[in-house]
Amino acid sequence: MNAVAINRLDIEKIRTQFPVLNQQANGKPLIYLDNAATNQKPKRVIDALTKYYERDNANIHRGIHTLAERATKAYEQTRHAMQQFISAKHVEEIIFTRGVTESINLVASSYGRAFLNEGDEVIISVLEHHSNIVPWQMICEEKKATLKVIPVTDIGEIDLDAFHKLLSVKTKIVAVNHASNSLGTINPIKEIIDVAHTVGAVVLIDGAQASAHLPIDVQELDCDFYCISSHKMYGPTGTGILYGKKALLEKMPPYMGGGEMIKDVTFTKTTYNDLPYKFEAGTPNIADVVALNEAIQFINELGKENIAAHENELLSYTVKKLSAIAHVKLIGTAxxxxxxxxxxxxxxHHFDIGQMLDTRGIAVRTGHHCTQPLMDRFGIEGTVRASFSVYNTKEEIDQLAEGVERIIKFMKQ
Amino acid sequence: MKSINFIQDEIINEFSLLDGDMEMTVFYVMELGQKLPEMKEALKTEDNIVKGCQSKVWMTARMEDDKIFFEADSNTAITKGLVSLLVRIFNGQSPEHILTTDLYFMHKIGMERFIGTQRSNGFASMTKQMKLYALAFKTQKEITS
Structure with missing residues (x-):
């Protein structure tokens, strides 16, 4: 990838765009470090939701009146924006879903049911979120296929040698995340995709933790499916996308039946709509999709590489501060x-740490982060996880470190 | 023997001294947990785990001279503090008293505010478990007498 000039962002100015940050939690200024679970929404996203309901609300696609026209246009504009955002070749390769979980379930159910056979293999990794484990377990059980799991190393990286050994002509699907929600590891997905293609497998990438942080070019990656959740990239909850290569999506059967996804319905025969509508049965989540466009523009305007530069600085600072504290052990150091x-x-216990930090207004996540097999791999029940977005500051990390030190001082006295 | 309500009022008074400071309150709860008499490791079995708690909580009870005595522990410090409050309130009380007395101290000290909904649900499970022990001992006593 070409080197990109990095511009330093004005974080204080960016913070003013996030109304939720301007409040106290338990009498202390809110420090929101739970961004990997969901990040906060800039005012323009919130305004887009309000504006949609105040001015444009109508059911889309089939209406011929002015409002339906406006709502349809706004909805489809987000599809185009998302196409650009991930560099998809065709706009109809962008399917709106409820988020990554639904996107993976769609592929597992539709592609899996049509193309998996007894004895076939699906490969995932130990780093996966439950949403990229359970749908594959379900379809493998149904089709009598086998689920294989790539191990991870002690620092939380995918063991590529092991992956090579797991691959065979039996491998039909490889599903891994672009970045791990529990550890933050960025996986070498380009290599995984290329190698998987040599045995004819299709590759699904769970991009939940990547969309707000990493550049995504699905054509360059050559992935077959890529999944994104809006709410992890400054957009509303309840929507997201499945990207799929057109040729694959065309040969896949519909996931759900209903309105929108049909061309003609009679009691003897139904013909299905073209892409992307074949996979968008029912009235979609129009308002949230419309507002997602504002989240995409927010990221585009700041520049993903600038966001990443700031966040990387925060991460390095966190590692430096936390590793200097006795009794603290970092998990995931890829x-x-x-x-x-x-x-x-x-x-x-991580629950106690999370609860005590909360009393100081600091929001972190505690537990297994929906990655129980990964926690088992490290022989732990769970962790405390601090995760950052563009609006976080070093001062907030100082507060986190101070909170951690106080907890240790109290508990170890 | 102090009554259940007397102890509840004592707890309310103690917490009022913390003046609503969340951090101090949580530290205080953990301190109470540290003072809870140790539960024998052999009693920390699957059977003695209280269901419905996010943290692990073990609880057992015995009857002596018509009074119930609880032993409990948790793998998290805050929950251990919470269960220690219940042990303090119910230890040495009769099954009848445990069954018929309502707990009000947690509302008065604003517990839900500082432990959150999930732990509050866990707290309710612990209380329920203690009442179930009381009911079992009461029934046992009625059958044998």
Whole structure:
């Protein structure tokens, strides 16, 4: 990839665009470090939702009146914006879903049901979120296929040698994340995709943790499917996309039946609509899709590489601050990471740490982060996870470190 | 023997001294947990786990001279503090009293505010478990007498 000039962002100015940050939690200024679970929404996204309901609300596509026209246009504009955002070749390769979970279930159910056979294999990794494990378990059970799992190394990286060994002509699907939600590891997906293609497997990438942080070019990656959740990239909850290569989506059967996804219906025969509508049965989540466009523009205007530069700085600072504290153990120290840091404190349960940080207005996530097999791999029940977005600051990380130090001081006295 | 309500009022008074400071309150709860008499490791079995708690909570009870005595522990410090409050309130009480007395101290000290909904649900499960023990001992006593 070509080198991109990095511009330093005015974080204080950016913070003013996030109304939710301007509040106290438990009498202290809110410090929101739970961005890998969901990040906050800029005012323009919130305004887009309000504007849609105040001015444009109508059901889309089949209406011929002015409002239906406006709503349809706004909805389809987001599809075009998302096409650009991930560099998809065709706009109809963008399917709106409820988010990554639904996108993966769609592929597992539709593609899996049509093309998996007894004895076939699906490969995932230990790093996966439950949403990229369970749908594959379900379809493998149904089709009598086998689920194979790529192990991870002690620092939380996918073991590529092991992946090569797992691959065979039996491999039909490989599904891995672009970045791990628990550890932040950025996976070498280009290599995984290329190698998987040599045995004829299709590759699905769970991009939940990548969309707000990493450049995504699905054509360059040559992935077959790519999944995104809006709410992890400054957009509303309840929507997201499945990108799929057109040729694959065309040969896949519909996932759900209903309105929108049909051309003609009679009691003897129904013909299905063209892409992308074949996979968008029922009235979609119009308002949230419309507002998602504003989140895309927000990221585009700031520049993903500028966002990443700021977040990388925050991550390095966090690693430096937390590793200097006795009794703190960092979990997930891969070379390439998005802005996520999991940690533990010897002898103190992660729930207690999370609860105590909350009393200081600091929001972190505690537990297994929907990656129980990964926690088992490290022989732990869970971690405390701090994760950052563009609006976080070093001062907030100082507060986190101070909170951690106070907890240790209290518990170890 | 102090009554259940007397102890509840004592707890309310103690917490009022913390003046609503969340961090101090949580630290205080954990301190109470540290003072809870140790539960024998052999009693920390699957059977003694209280269902419905996010953290692990073990609880057991015995009857002596018509009074119930609880032993409990948790793998998290805050929950251990919370269960220690219940042990303090119910230890040495009769099954009848445990069954018929309502707990009000947690509302008065604003517990839900500082432990959140999930832990509040867990707290309700612990209370329920203690009442179930009381009911079992009461029934046992009625059958044998």
């Amino acid at each position: 070379d390439k990471k998005v802005s996520v840091q999991s940690f533990m404190i010897d002898g103190i």
